[in-house]
Amino acid sequence: MSEAVGESGETSVSTALEGARERRIATGGIELSVAELGDPARPTVLLVHGYPDSKEVWSRVAPLLAERFHVVLYDVRGCGRSTAPQPLRGGYTLEKLTDDFLAVADAVSPDRPVHLVGHDWGSVQSWEFVTVPRTQGRIASFTSMSGPSLDHFGHWIKKRMTRPTPRRAAQLLNQAAKSWYVYMLHTPALPELAWKGPLGKRWPKILERVEKIPAGDYPTASLPTDAAHGAWLYRDNVRTRLRHPRTDAYAHCPVQLITPTGDAFLSERLYDELEQWVPQLTRRTLPAKHWVPRTRPDQLAAWIEEFVTAKDEGDPAKEVAARGRYADRFGGRLVLVTGAASGIGRATAFAFAEAGARVVVVDRDAEGAARTADMARLIGAGAAWAEAVDVADEAAMEKLAEKVAAEYGIVDVLVNNAGIGLSGSFLETTSEDWKKVLDVNLWGVIHGCRIFGRQMAERGQGGHIVNTASAAAYQPSKTLPAYSTSKAAVLMLSECLRAELAGQGIGVTAVCPGLVNTSITTTSHVAGVSPEEEKRRQSKAARLYGIRNYPPEKVADAILRAVVRNQAVVPVTPEARGSRALSRFAPRALRAIARIEPL
Amino acid sequence: MTTAATASTAATRSRRDFSATSADLRGFREVQRLAYACAEAVAGQLKPGVTEREAARMQRRWLRERGVTDWFHLPFAWFGDRTAFVNFRIPLQFFPTDRALEPGMPFILDMAPVYQGYTADIGYSGCLGLSPLHDRLLADLEAHRELLLREVRERRPLREIYEDVERLMVRQGYANRHRAYPFGVIAHKVDRVRQRRWSPTLFGFGTQSLKGLASDALHGHREGWSPLWSPYRFSDHPPQPGLWAVEPHLGFRGVGAKFEEILVVTDSRDPEESAFWLDDDLPHVRRWQEEKAA
Numbered sequence: 071m072s073e074a075v076g077e078s079g080e081t082s083v084s085t086a087l088e089g090a091r092e093r094r095i096a097t098g099g100i101e102l103s104v105a106e107l108g109d110p111a112r113p114t115v116l117l118v119h120g121y122p123d124s125k126e127v128w129s130r131v132a133p134l135l136a137e138r139f140h141v142v143l144y145d146v147r148g149c150g151r152s153t154a155p156q157p158l159r160g161g162y163t164l165e166k167l168t169d170d171f172l173a174v175a176d177a178v179s180p181d182r183p184v185h186l187v188g189h190d191w192g193s194v195q196s197w198e199f200v201t202v203p204r205t206q207g208r209i210a211s212f213t214s215m216s217g218p219s220l221d222h223f224g225h226w227i228k229k230r231m232t233r234p235t236p237r238r239a240a241q242l243l244n245q246a247a248k249s250w251y252v253y254m255l256h257t258p259a260l261p262e263l264a265w266k267g268p269l270g271k272r273w274p275k276i277l278e279r280v281e282k283i284p285a286g287d288y289p290t291a292s293l294p295t296d297a298a299h300g301a302w303l304y305r306d307n308v309r310t311r312l313r314h315p316r317t318d319a320y321a322h323c324p325v326q327l328i329t330p331t332g333d334a335f336l337s338e339r340l341y342d343e344l345e346q347w348v349p350q351l352t353r354r355t356l357p358a359k360h361w362v363p364r365t366r367p368d369q370l371a372a373w374i375e376e377f378v379t380a381k382d383e384g385d386p387a388k389e390v391a392a393r394g395r396y397a398d399r400f401g402g403r404l405v406l407v408t409g410a411a412s413g414i415g416r417a418t419a420f421a422f423a424e425a426g427a428r429v430v431v432v433d434r435d436a437e438g439a440a441r442t443a444d445m446a447r448l449i450g451a452g453a454a455w456a457e458a459v460d461v462a463d464e465a466a467m468e469k470l471a472e473k474v475a476a477e478y479g480i481v482d483v484l485v486n487n488a489g490i491g492l493s494g495s496f497l498e499t500t501s502e503d504w505k506k507v508l509d510v511n512l513w514g515v516i517h518g519c520r521i522f523g524r525q526m527a528e529r530g531q532g533g534h535i536v537n538t539a540s541a542a543a544y545q546p547s548k549t550l551p552a553y554s555t556s557k558a559a560v561l562m563l564s565e566c567l568r569a570e571l572a573g574q575g576i577g578v579t580a581v582c583p584g585l586v587n588t589s590i591t592t593t594s595h596v597a598g599v600s601p602e603e604e605k606r607r608q609s610k611a612a613r614l615y616g617i618r619n620y621p622p623e624k625v626a627d628a629i630l631r632a633v634v635r636n637q638a639v640v641p642v643t644p645e646a647r648g649s650r651a652l653s654r655f656a657p658r659a660l661r662a663i664a665r666i667e668p669l
Numbered sequence: 670m671t672t673a674a675t676a677s678t679a680a681t682r683s684r685r686d687f688s689a690t691s692a693d694l695r696g697f698r699e700v701q702r703l704a705y706a707c708a709e710a711v712a713g714q715l716k717p718g719v720t721e722r723e724a725a726r727m728q729r730r731w732l733r734e735r736g737v738t739d740w741f742h743l744p745f746a747w748f749g750d751r752t753a754f755v756n757f758r759i760p761l762q763f764f765p766t767d768r769a770l771e772p773g774m775p776f777i778l779d780m781a782p783v784y785q786g787y788t789a790d791i792g793y794s795g796c797l798g799l800s801p802l803h804d805r806l807l808a809d810l811e812a813h814r815e816l817l818l819r820e821v822r823e824r825r826p827l828r829e830i831y832e833d834v835e836r837l838m839v840r841q842g843y844a845n846r847h848r849a850y851p852f853g854v855i856a857h858k859v860d861r862v863r864q865r866r867w868s869p870t871l872f873g874f875g876t877q878s879l880k881g882l883a884s885d886a887l888h889g890h891r892e893g894w895s896p897l898w899s900p901y902r903f904s905d906h907p908p909q910p911g912l913w914a915v916e917p918h919l920g921f922r923g924v925g926a927k928f929e930e931i932l933v934v935t936d937s938r939d940p941e942e943s944a945f946w947l948d949d950d951l952p953h954v955r956r957w958q959e960e961k962a963a
Contacts, residue, residue, distance in 0.1 A: 416842060420922060438840070445842045448802040449922060589839060612832075616900065621844065623922070 086129040086287040087143070092151075095144075097173035098166060103151035104144040104174055108136035113210070113382045114179040115139045115374065118171075120190020120217060121304075122265070122273075122297030124150030126290045127189065131363050134371035139185075139378065142178045146170070146192070148299030150292050162302040164198040164220075164311070171199050175208055183210040183323075185378045189363050191303050193217025201319040201347075211381040212321070213374050215328040216360055218340045220307060222347055224315025226340060245337045255304045262298040270294035280334075282575065283364045284530060324350035326377045328370065330358040352377065353398040357532060357636065358575070365575075366531050368480070372402055393450065394424035396630050401426035402452050406474065406481045408461050408518060409488030411438025413588030414538060417626035418485055419443075423451035425630065430474055430481070431456045433488070453478075461488045461514030471521045480529045483633055486518040487538040489557075491594025493607070496551040498598025504552050506595075511556035512563075519567055523576070532575035534633045537564045541584040541646035544653040546664040552597075557582075561639070568638055577636040583625045584646030585618045693861065694933065696787035697912060698948050701931060705951055707731045708778045708793035715797060717772055721746040721765035724778065732782045739868035741781030741788045741859060741878040749774045752794070752925030754849040764873065772798045775924050781859075781914070783868075783875060788859040790914035792929030793952065806919050806926035809841050811957045813917040814928070814946070821908045821934060821944040828904040831855055834917055835900075846920035847927070848900070856915040858885055858896035859931065908934045908944065928953045 090105035105125060115135055117128045125143035135141045147161070147170060148154035155161025175184050186209055188196035197219030199205050200212045218226075230238040255261050264270075270293055277283045325348045329338055338355075345351055354373055358366050394400075405422040409415035411433035419429050423446035431446065433439040436458035446454035455478065459470045474481060492499070492507040515537050526533035540557035542550050564580035571578060591611040596604040620643050632640045641650040652660045711727045728744035747754075748768045752775045757763070770776060774797050781790035796803040813834055820830040834855060835845045847855045862877045869876050885896035895903045898913065916929035931947040 412839065420842075424922060441840075441842055445802075445805070445921070448805060589836075613900075619848070623844070 086126040086290065087132060090132075090143075093177075095173055095177050098155075098169050100147050100153045100155050100170075102144050102147065102170060102174060104142060104178065106178065107132055107141040107143075108139055110140045110178075112138065112140045113378060114175075114182065114184040115141050115378060116171075116175065116178070116184045116186050117141065117143045118186065118188040118192030118196055119143070119146065119149070120188075120192045120194075121300040122289075122293060123190070124290055124292055124296050126150070126288055127361075127363050129287060130367035131371050131374075134367060135374060138375055140179070142174065142184070144170075144174050146195075146300075148302075149296040150290070154299050158299060158302045160306060162306040164195060164307055167195045168199055168202060168205065171195070172205065172208065183208050185210050185374075185382065186212040187215075187374055188212070188217055189215050190217045190360070191300070194220060194303075197222070197319075197321075200321045200323050200325065201316070203322075206322050209323045211324050211326070211378060213326040213328065213377060215362055215370070216330060216333055216336055218336065219319055219347070220311035221315040221319035222344065223340065224312045226343070227312060228315070229343075241337065241339045245340065248335050248337060251335070252304060252308060255301045256308075261301045265297040265301075266294045270297065273297075277361070281359050281361050281365075283361050288364060319347060321348040321350075324352070324377075324381050326352045326354060326373065328354045328356060328362065328373060330356050330360060330362050330366075332357060332359045335360055354401065355398045357577075368529070368531055369403070369482075376402055394421065394426065395627075396425045396634055399425065399634055400483070400630070403427045403482040404430070404474075404479050405483040405485065406430040406432060406522065407485040407487055408432040408459075408514065409538075410442050410485075411435040413590060414583060414586060414622045414625045415485070415487040416442045417622035418487060418629050419446055419454075420449060421623070421626035421630050422483070423447070423454060424449050426450055426452055427483070428452040428478065429454045430478060432459050432461070432470065434458065434460045461486070461517060462509035464513075464517050467517040467521055471525060474522075475525055480525050480531075481522050481533065482526075483534045483536070484518060484522045484526070485536045485538070485629065486515040486560075487536075488514050489538060489540075489590070491550075491590045492552045492597060493549050493594055494597025494599065495548060499552050500597065503595065503597050507552045508556050511553070512559050515560050515563060519563070523567070523571065526576055527571065527574050530574065534577045534579070534636070535564075535567065535571075536579045536581060536629055536633060537561075539564065539580045539582050539639075541582045541641060541643070541649055543580075543582055545649040545660055547666075547668075548664060549668055565638065577633070579629075579632045579637055580639050581625065581629055581632065582639065582641040582646050582650065583628075584620070584641065584643030584649075585615055586620045586622055586625055586643065587615045587618065588622050591615050693787070694947065696785060697789065697931060700782060700784040700787045701789040701791060701948055701951075703732070703735060703737075703784060704780055704782055704789040704791040705793065707735075707780065707782075708791060709952060711778060712776070712793060712795045715770055715776065715795075717770055717797065719770045720767045721748055721751070722767060724748075724770075724776070725765040728778060728780050732780070735784075737782040737784050739783035739862060739864065739877060740870060740875040741783060741790055741862075742875065743870060743873045744778065744780035745873075747777045747779075747925070749776075750923035750925075752777045753844070753920035753923055754846050754925065755920075755923055757849050760851055760872075770797055773800060775800065775803050775926065777925060777927060779927075779929065781878075783862045783864075783878065786861050786864050788862055788878065788912075789931070790857075790859055790916075790929055792916055792918075792927045794926040794928065800924075802921070802924055803926065806843070806921060806924060807953065807956065808960065809843070810917065810919065810926060810928055810953065812837060812841075814954075817915055817917070817932065818944060818946065821932065822940045824907045824943070826905050826907060827898045828900060828902070828906075831898065831900050831904065838917075838919060841919075843919040843921050845918070846925055847916055847918040850916075850918075852897050852899045852901070854897045854899050855917055856898035856913045856932070858882070858909070859912050859914050860885070910934050910936045912947070 090107050093104050095102045119125050119127045125145050132141050145152035186196045193214040194217040230242040405427045407415050407419045410419040410431040419442050423429050429446050429451050431439045431442045439456035443454040443456040459466045489511045537560050539561040542554040543557040543561040561580045564578050568578035592608045596607050625642050628642045641647040724746035725744045746765050748770050778793045838845050860881050889895045894906045894909045913932045915932045918927035933947050934944045937943045
């Protein structure tokens, strides 16, 4: 047990953590610098940083959490304003790091267990904290990102070495290649020289370029010493633990695992068998690189808040209820779907709802939108709101975007799906008809991409835009000239936008469904025919689509899959895929098909 | 909607143009009630771990003990996402499997016993435990019962009524799952069945009933109607007088719900008498009334 020394209290620690109260805690011959934010009466969330960082790595996450919790951060021994052990060798074992954690936890939250959050080496050590018996009862929950337990890792390697199948061998080699820096850090003296020399100087630029970390108050000036001391984290623990992993490394608290899919240092496969070590595991995935506390603070804060609140209150009703296939990816995220009162839009809203997303349902048809939102709540949406807006109306879309940003947050996934049909020959199509179809199908998409896309880009934390194009975008036909033109424009717009936004971590997908059984057949206008003939053709088309009977739910599944995989163009039905292939390899065949009179 | 009282008085009136007498209607009503009583009794005994086969067997035994010897079709039971016929490709998939019931799972019991020559065909939807979603599906079925009766009274072609029901389902956000039944039927005719000492079944369907259906199909083919109420051209005719077992079936992301009961169609000119539900005192109707009262 340690006592808090030098209650210098209310001074600000650094510019990065504004308003933080610092105190120093002596333990095992060193002094730790501990910063606190928020009301100490609230549940304590303890943030542990990684390598080569100091507690300032959390400077974008901590203020968000401080609104709801008592947030505590500390510099790991030898980093930032904490002092280093003497000698360094042997001073960084996981046992000693556990002592440090207990000292901090006892000082900042003596009566209640703390909620741990660890990134990188902060997560590696936290895994030790949550799996050793002496911390039992001191930890209420643990959120892990980009840092596996060395013991689990050891068993993972062992399993793949002793029974190598081709797949396991590939996984092993993949991770071995990603761990190159670990071998480097085991060489004596060289890493220290590099960090204190050129590497330390260039590191911020490297992070900015390779890891896409926004420039600013991070990394801090203490980086060279943090990194040099921290090398002992690897040297003191990696070899011993990987060679002799503990067999009793079972977590004694609920764990939330946040896996960035673009991590350059850790394979996603490391966590494949984690359920055997963690009885209560919640998985989350995030399309991001390694430094998520810097690049995705909003999302992390939201997930941590949700998890900590659920575990702290122990209320089963607040547990994550979504059971959809991609619940790990879309849980709690904000999704806006236009044209969601029917058809593909509605099915898409439901699919996201099932994955636990918060859904904004937009449609001209207020009643249908409300119905979609209603049902979405019943199947697991974190929340669902209906908004009656015409996507063709720019002012209304601007207003919607303002309202959404103010009340629900920045949209993570935008689905520009609203569209109307128009058939009839070109010469019969009036300019009025053209205007109507372009206003919704093209301008609606442009407004959505422009207004919500800008919000996404300005936030700088990634996102995804899905535009519903059509198989008609590449399949010419003599009956759908206006519709096909509008959808071809959407397809090209999506491709261009994808190129433009790629650098900001925002994906763009164009979905080309094909013949899908929705109400578009009965609402489509037919140019240049009498109302009776229009009605006849509509019901004929509806029956044809009914016989084809491709359900919009399958398109919705394709949309979710496309977002997860960040696909560029997704033809959905077999005929859409077929004509896409023809458009590339046998365009003359498509042109022949275009001349057929269908109805 | 017709209330229970008006339905029974309507039924006791003589119907010159329609072959079913009031005694016949009483017989049909009795067996329909018996079937729903069976459904409620079996549903009350369902608990986690019971399989579809066991549930089907429980229905069969319950009805056999009460004198049922022949079937329009043998009892079915569907649990979990099988209530919405997820990934059903061939008709054999309708038969009960070893799927075990779990807490929170929806279920449907569907049986068609023949009792003293009268046929019933009923569907009973329930859920093991509370499910707001399932409650919503059941509540939304009420609009379909009203729509069906209204449009049959208007003598609209059956194919158009079928499409209107489907449109309503889509507007509600559901998928039409009766399309998965053979011929995509929302309803089929039922009739009296001659009682035989030996009543075998063929693929779960009673041979006597199949014979009746086949002869109806033959007559209908000559006269331009069909005993199957489907989305296809052969159903493009006004409602044919007789007894129709109507079964609108909603599906929503792995949850299905239906009711099935008999609609009596006559050729009376009075709209009230031209079509009416055989019985309004059924579990799902009572449920809607209780919800309204609450």
